[in-house]
Every structure is written in structure tokens, then in C-alpha cells.
Amino acid sequence: MILPIYVYGSPVLKKEAEEIDKTYPELQTFIADMFETMANSEGVGLAAPQVGKSIRLFVLDASIFAEDNPELKNYRKVFINPIILERAGEKVCYNEGCLSFPKLHEDVYREQRVRVEYFDANFEKHDEWFDGIVARIIQHEYDHLEGKLFVERLSSIRRKLIASKLKRITKGDFSASYKTKL
Secondary structure (H helix, E strand, O other): OOOOEEOOOOHHHHOOOEOOOOOOOOHHHHHHHHHHHHHHOOOOEEEHHHHOOOEOEEEEEOHHHOOOOHHHOOOEEEEEEEEEEEEEEEEEEEEEEEOOEEEEEEEEEEEEEEEEEEEOOOOOEEEEEEEHHHHHHHHHHHHHHOOOOHHHHOOHHHHHHOHHHHHHHHOOOOOOOOOEEO
16 A cells, blocks of 8 residues: 655654564554555655654665666665664765655765664564665665654755745645655
């Protein structure tokens, strides 16, 4: 089922998400809905708060980057209760977007590598390093679980320059090719 994406201004996006356990109701259905919603929205990552659930879960699908990175063909992952243990490498700039900010893209600096402890969809624990674009997607989605939005990583000057765009989003004055919720 395709879920609506909560947009900037929705309180759930600013709340620190709660951990879950394997008894979370209809977890596998929710994960499938997250992947379907992300694909329908042409996203590469989606965190549970973005669909109105304040739980520590996000999904990613980096397959779109497979042309430049063949190892990412069919690269889909589920992260439950993730913890970023380490960040490494220099901070690199990349033009990021976010489904909760329709048609807004900004340059954001993030570390090149991250070490993450997490549970997969079967609640098996992992401790892994991720690099490049996957590390960036993880950091972006992890921020959602912490109640932090990518625009908060911009300079105060840049935030002032996009303030009118942000205000329009909170008022519903935007267009998106996917279902949204204010």
C-alpha cells in the first residue's frame, strides 16, 4: 500500500523516533509498504517518520546509482533501530533532496563513511561500514529518526534564502507527483 509522505511542518518529522522490537504489529507489511511508497515517490531512502510513524526504521534502495556503481544493482536494505557508531572520511558536498520537501534540493556536506549497528527485517543484528552514496543515504535517513531535517545542515544564510520555499511547503503550496500529508 502506498502511504502518504508527511511534509515539512509536520510535527512527527521533528520528534525523536522510538525503538521497536520484533513484536511490532504487522512489521513485514509496514516494511513492504515503505518500499512501495519509496518506489512510487522515486526516492532512494524513506524513514518511518516520513510516513507518520515515529519509530526507528528506514529503508533504502540505491539501485538507481548502479550505472556508476555496479555493486549497487538491486541494493535494498532495511535498518531497524540503527545506531551510527562512527563517521569517517572528509565531508563531501552532494546535492540532496528529500521527499518531505517536494522539489527542494540543497548542497549538504556529510562524511564519506559510516559504521552502523542495526537490525535487518528479520531482526538479525549487523555491524557494518558503508561508503559513498549509501553512507550518505543512511546519514540522511538516520537524521529523520533523530528528528533532524536536512535543511538544518545548511548554513543560516542558505536557510534564510530558502525560507519562503519552506513556508510555502508548510502551507501546502507545492506540487508533488506522490501522495503527501500536511
